[in-house]
Amino acid sequence: MNTRGKATTGRPEDASLSYREALREALREALATDERVFLMGEDVGRYGGCFGVSLGLLEEFGPDRVRDTPLSESAFVGAGIGAALAGMRPIVEIMTVNFSLLALDQILNNAATLRHMSGGQLGVPLVIRMTTGAGRQLAAQHSHSLEGWYAHIPGVRVLTPATLDDARHLLAPALADPDPVLIFEHGSLYNATGVLDRGVREVDLDHAVVRREGTDVTVVAYGGSLAKALDAAEELAGEGIDAEVVDLRTLRPLDDATILGSVRRTHRAVVVDEGWRSGSLSAEISARITEQAFFDLDAPVERVCAAEVPIPYARHLEQAALPQPAGIVAAAHRAVD
Amino acid sequence: MAATRGAPSRGSHTDRPHRARGEPARAPAPEAAHDVELLREMLLVRRFEERCVELYSAAAIRGFVHLYIGEEAVAVGVHQALTERDAVVSTYREHGHALARGVPAEAVMAEMYGRVTGCSHGRGGSMHLFDAGRRLYGGNAIVGGGLPLAAGLALADRLRGEERVTCCFFGDGAFAEGEFHETANLAALWGLPVLFVCENNLYAMGTALAREHAQTDLAMRAASYGMAAWSVDGMDVHAVEKAARGAVASIRAGNGPHFLEARTYRFRAHSMYDPDRYRPRDEIEEWKRRDPVATLTERLRTAGLLDASALEKLEREVAEQIDAAVHAAEQAPEEPVESLLRHVTGRDEEAPS
Numbered sequence A: 001m002n003t004r005g006k007a008t009t010g011r012p013e014d015a016s017l018s019y020r021e022a023l024r025e026a027l028r029e030a031l032a033t034d035e036r037v038f039l040m041g042e043d044v045g046r047y048g049g050c051f052g053v054s055l056g057l058l059e060e061f062g063p064d065r066v067r068d069t070p071l072s073e074s075a076f077v078g079a080g081i082g083a084a085l086a087g088m089r090p091i092v093e094i095m096t097v098n099f100s101l102l103a104l105d106q107i108l109n110n111a112a113t114l115r116h117m118s119g120g121q122l123g124v125p126l127v128i129r130m131t132t133g134a135g136r137q138l139a140a141q142h143s144h145s146l147e148g149w150y151a152h153i154p155g156v157r158v159l160t161p162a163t164l165d166d167a168r169h170l171l172a173p174a175l176a177d178p179d180p181v182l183i184f185e186h187g188s189l190y191n192a193t194g195v196l197d198r199g200v201r202e203v204d205l206d207h208a209v210v211r212r213e214g215t216d217v218t219v220v221a222y223g224g225s226l227a228k229a230l231d232a233a234e235e236l237a238g239e240g241i242d243a244e245v246v247d248l249r250t251l252r253p254l255d256d257a258t259i260l261g262s263v264r265r266t267h268r269a270v271v272v273d274e275g276w277r278s279g280s281l282s283a284e285i286s287a288r289i290t291e292q293a294f295f296d297l298d299a300p301v302e303r304v305c306a307a308e309v310p311i312p313y314a315r316h317l318e319q320a321a322l323p324q325p326a327g328i329v330a331a332a333h334r335a336v337d
Numbered sequence B: 001m002a003a004t005r006g007a008p009s010r011g012s013h014t015d016r017p018h019r020a021r022g023e024p025a026r027a028p029a030p031e032a033a034h035d036v037e038l039l040r041e042m043l044l045v046r047r048f049e050e051r052c053v054e055l056y057s058a059a060a061i062r063g064f065v066h067l068y069i070g071e072e073a074v075a076v077g078v079h080q081a082l083t084e085r086d087a088v089v090s091t092y093r094e095h096g097h098a099l100a101r102g103v104p105a106e107a108v109m110a111e112m113y114g115r116v117t118g119c120s121h122g123r124g125g126s127m128h129l130f131d132a133g134r135r136l137y138g139g140n141a142i143v144g145g146g147l148p149l150a151a152g153l154a155l156a157d158r159l160r161g162e163e164r165v166t167c168c169f170f171g172d173g174a175f176a177e178g179e180f181h182e183t184a185n186l187a188a189l190w191g192l193p194v195l196f197v198c199e200n201n202l203y204a205m206g207t208a209l210a211r212e213h214a215q216t217d218l219a220m221r222a223a224s225y226g227m228a229a230w231s232v233d234g235m236d237v238h239a240v241e242k243a244a245r246g247a248v249a250s251i252r253a254g255n256g257p258h259f260l261e262a263r264t265y266r267f268r269a270h271s272m273y274d275p276d277r278y279r280p281r282d283e284i285e286e287w288k289r290r291d292p293v294a295t296l297t298e299r300l301r302t303a304g305l306l307d308a309s310a311l312e313k314l315e316r317e318v319a320e321q322i323d324a325a326v327h328a329a330e331q332a333p334e335e336p337v338e339s340l341l342r343h344v345t346g347r348d349e350e351a352p353s
């Protein structure tokens, strides 16, 4: 990751760190600065987090604040909701989005709904973190990308940090949000390393960001697909096609203005989404572009999504099932040529 | 009927047991006054819901309406043990819980009418009564959905060193959901101050207890999680009060979650839509002979604590309260449609409606 800058805790300013460590620093800061914050989930304590994100935090903050839970997704997510109702600021970790389905009832029927059903009396200021995505040969039950489903739900915010800076600085504003915030960390990003941008202090949760400016085609991506979109843009640049890359960052609410602003400049759009095409977030984005910028388009909106199969184990099959830079390049060609 | 599991015996629940153990005996006068209060609260719930039936037939209120008639002793008895600092999590059969919690009949009735003065501003209806100020956290229509919330409310209290109890009501049907078992395990594991009150009315909609549970001794199963668990006669408000006081005192003393099964019965169908074809008539009649309101009235009468005119006065006061609630609800404005999108996220709350 081509970022530069400064860390805030116990690390030289220009030292590089991993996405995992950036998340950990954000957690450490949250635990240190607000005593209402506590972290809870399967193996977040003694084990150090199943992806190593919370390693060392138990020793630092103790078992009340870094709380190992039984394998009971529904109960501990629901308990997070209850604690949030009572004024705490829980951060609940679910190992992966696949297992979050055991808590979907609590997330949709309680966390997202209580404010409205109570006529505005009860808010649920809860943060739920989980991994998403494929690419590590973990087969279907550990590889799905369901963040688009969660983005369907009014009453929640859905964040997909794709960069080190976002990983480091998304958490504080997420905790300040009065409503449930779901943070999706793509599993392939944890080992990515770089240097934090010293200029970034807090991330704007309402707006998408243009990660690469361009004039010929807009590539909309998020999370684990951002790097692929940027790689594709480099390749396209070599062929004389200047792609603009928009990182959604927030899937709900969607920042129409940034997406449409870019499409109105480039007149072409490619949407990259690791979810399945049918009924996906990419479908929603494509619909919004045609609804709002139809007459600015010079070509149909292109989509690059996961193949419509449960994600397979075998490496070649898995790679074939996922959006890849080559597919993004091909889609951009279809739009531009 | 008192089966004791996982905890020392609390003795029979059939003597006049509404004093907590160790409390000095009260003079008859305040005791009588307390009993009349219990009767007043149960009568309020009973008459409120009877009015709901009329209003429903007249199409003044709509939606799913689940009546609590027959089960009033549970909500009223349990609430004697709770203070306003405690929290309550409830189900879709919650008129009794809300009224016993002290939510004004007006606010509950207005909610049934979908009016802006309703306790959920018309967003919830009969199944979603909320009152943040009174720490009533729903009104959950997902069977078992409130159970984990109760653990979380209690966890927050534990983390902040608050000596509060969270009381969670749910049914025998909910006991079969994973939600109960995950939450019981979590609450016992972490020693959380939760009172689980299982209102066993013998049916989950049309499914009888023995057709939904391989082992129908619910207290025994709850005790297997390592928490104190009792069964109590849910038709006897004194028995419920005594058991709840004992459990809440023990929870406050730091003994972790407790489970109370109240054996009760709903005299009406599951909801207004239910033709109730699954229960033998003689079974219903048999339970009606144990009507908690009639039983307490009779006890007070034979003890010479409530004569006919006093009872009539009580009934009149309750009826006036309900009349006033209905009148106020009918006069109350509807939430304007322009505010449809309010209360979805907290940020919207600043937006003028």
Ligand SMILES: Cc1ncc(C[n+]2csc(CCOP(=O)(O)OP(=O)(O)O)c2C)c(N)n1
Pocket: B093, B141, B142, B143, B144, B170, B171, B172, B173, B174, B175, B199, B201, B203, B204, B205, B270
């Ligand atoms: C998760 C879920 N499954 C099914 C239903 C439909 N349903 C509503 S009430 C009910 C019966 C619940 O019985 P119980 O928990 O014993 O409570 P009671 O109605 O007897 O008070 C059912 C099956 C539901 N609301 N939620």
